[in-house]
Amino acid sequence: MIQIYGAKISRAIRCLWAAEELNLEVEFIPVEMSLKGLRSPEFLALNPNGKVPVLKDDSFVLWESGAICSYLARLQPEQDLLPRDSKKQGLCEQWMQFAIAEVDAHLWAHRRHTFIYPEEKRIAEVVPSLHYEFKRSMGVLDQGLSNKDYLLGDFTLADIMIGQTLFWAVESQFPLVHDSIEQYVRRLRGRSGFRRVIEKYVKS
Ligand SMILES: N[C@@H](CCC(=O)N[C@@H](CS)C(=O)NCC(=O)O)C(=O)O
Structure with a gap:
């Protein structure tokens, strides 16, 4: 197994x-x-x-x-879940990589510079820029959702990668900024899977 x-x-x-x-x-x-x-x-x-x-x-x-x-x-x-259609697969991978590079990376850097690194390695000055970049990514995500339940219309790996990262953002008290994203997070948490x-x- x-x-x-x-x-x-x-x-x-x-x-x-x-x-x-x-x-x-x-x-x-x-x-x-x-x-x-x-x-x-x-x-x-x-x-x-x-x-x-x-x-x-x-x-x-x-x-x-x-x-x-x-x-x-x-x-x-x-x-x-990873669409077989090559265009849809491309879009799915686009959002999966966006989750890692444009959302996860900022949360992870925030964590490192606020409590993971020993105090002497933390750089407090980078923290506002991480909030700024995260907020910018939320604007892009809001546009991507544009009245859809899921990023590609149907539920895919893109929603899993973005979704788990947003759950982490909520725990870290990063505002999700847009109602569409708040609703998306609730929809994802409600999935039976x-x-x-x-x-x-x-x-x-
Ligand atoms: N890009 C990696 C990140 C993996 C990662 O950072 N995992 C964390 C737990 S969520 C970890 O094992 N951290 C231990 C460490 O950084 O020493 C992935 O998406 O799998």
Whole structure:
């Protein structure tokens, strides 16, 4: 069975959510989120970057949450979670990369400069620019949604990658700025696939 290494509160949720929407059974392997767990020789042999999520399918190993979600979706192509139509697939990947580069990156930098880095490495002056860039991305997302329930019309991996990142933004008290995005977040949280992830992996 496919194994997903991760933690309850981590980007592994994206992959568990994709698996749930695809009705794919996966085994969740919790990893100790400390340098001891993530930088152990055993874990570094799986992911030299020392981060979760990691997927293991027999001897095949894959890391980076977006790549893992795409791998899972390709196992069930008929469900079009990663659309087979090349133009729709391009748009799906566009939003997946936007999630990482234009939303996740700002939240992650904010976290590093507010509490992850030791105090002497934190640069308080970058924090306003991270809020500025995040807000700008919300404007782009608002336009992308333009009265649609999901970014491509139908639910796809783009919504999983953006959605989990927005849940994280809410926890970090980054305003979502637009009503359309607030409603989108509520719609995503209400999906049965996402609620099963919470029941199976987060609450347990
Ligand atoms: N771009 C990577 C980011 C992975 C990542 O930063 N994971 C976090 C948990 S959500 C982690 O393992 N952090 C440990 C560390 O940075 O040492 C992905 O999307 O998979």
